[in-house]
């Protein structure tokens with residue numbers, strides 16, 4: 001979508017071996033609470049988050065909000081001990097960030113410190129469908145196809161944008177990319193309106209427009225997509241400790257996804273070349289646990305890189321004509 005917005009004369013085709021609802025993005029909780037990428041400058045991460053927050057905030061304030069699955073949600077991030085960083089880099093992007101009051105903390109006897117704020121949440125499958133609808137309306141073609149090697153696309157396309165998520169491990173052999181397996185439960189508990197996140201990042205309760213997401217797990221380098229029943233019970237018990245009313249939750253569905261993790265998002269241009277033929281590639285993958293929190297900001301940057309590739313192609317073709 002960002003490419004179509006920045007370069008409306010481009011013709012864009014999406015190739016993917018899986019579409020919604022069978023992607024990692026369909027599993028995500030879709031909360032806008034950033035995770036830090038150790039190897040990306042904080043000011044850059046803050047800009048990606050700001051761009052994403054601003055974009056989704058506008059949707060949440062529009063009549064599209066419910067179809068797009070976007071809503072504002074208020075709640076608490078709680079800590080057993082005061083964290084080193086009391087003011088995270090994103091604290092002035094979310095709304096109304098403040099320390100929790102004593103009265104709020106009384107709800108969590110095992111925790112001593114907390115942050116209260118309002119952020120945005122995407123219900124991921126409806127949001128992905130909403131994006132797909134907008135893509136189709138701009139004339140973008142979508143085909144189911146597994147790409148084995150980016151080079152196989154050189155005779156059909158001028159520029160390739162690689163957004164393969166964890167699939168980039170195989171597609172471009174990126175050894176720096178690894179899965180962090182996550183299991184979550186999607187439950188019916190419409191009385192839960194506030195989010196609760198344990199600051200250790202393991203346990204969270206995120207109410208969305210339709211369902212509440214209960215999490216979670218972080219298992220580095222584990223590739224299995226099979227739900228683990230003992231983990232399901234463990235997640236449920238941990239969440240009930242924080243919000244005992246969840247004992248009454250109904251219709252529990254279990255989902256597993258592989259976070260495409262890296263020390264930094266790979267957001268860069270590369271020129272592939274074989275026998276004098278060149279194929280410009282823009283990589284945009286490796287969003288780890290923050291693909292929703294950062295998606296619009298990183299997509300805007302990827303679209304800017306595509307524009308640079310177009311300018312370079314135009315430049316070399318006009319030189320060839322001289």
Ligand SMILES: Cc1cc2nc3c(=O)[nH]c(=O)nc-3n(C[C@H](O)[C@H](O)[C@H](O)COP(=O)(O)OP(=O)(O)OC[C@H]3O[C@@H](n4cnc5c(N)ncnc54)[C@H](O)[C@@H]3O)c2cc1C
Pocket residue numbers: 015016017018019023024025026027028029030031032033145146147148163164165166167168171181182183184216256257258259260285286287288289290291292293294
């Ligand atoms: C349990 C869990 C909870 C999460 N919660 C949050 C959260 O609250 N907030 C947040 O910001 N993030 C969250 N995330 C992280 C988020 O899900 C990811 O960062 C994001 O989904 C990555 O998006 P992506 O588009 O890069 O990858 P994907 O959604 O995996 O999309 C990649 C696409 O590329 C296709 N593809 C891959 N390889 C090929 C190939 N060779 N040929 C053709 N097509 C290919 C795939 O089929 C897929 O359609 C969570 C993740 C998990 C697992």
Ligand SMILES: O=C([O-])CC(=O)C(=O)O
Pocket residue numbers: 029031033182197201204215216259288289290
């Ligand atoms: O940590 C969270 O709050 C949710 C999330 O992004 C994940 O599980 O990856």
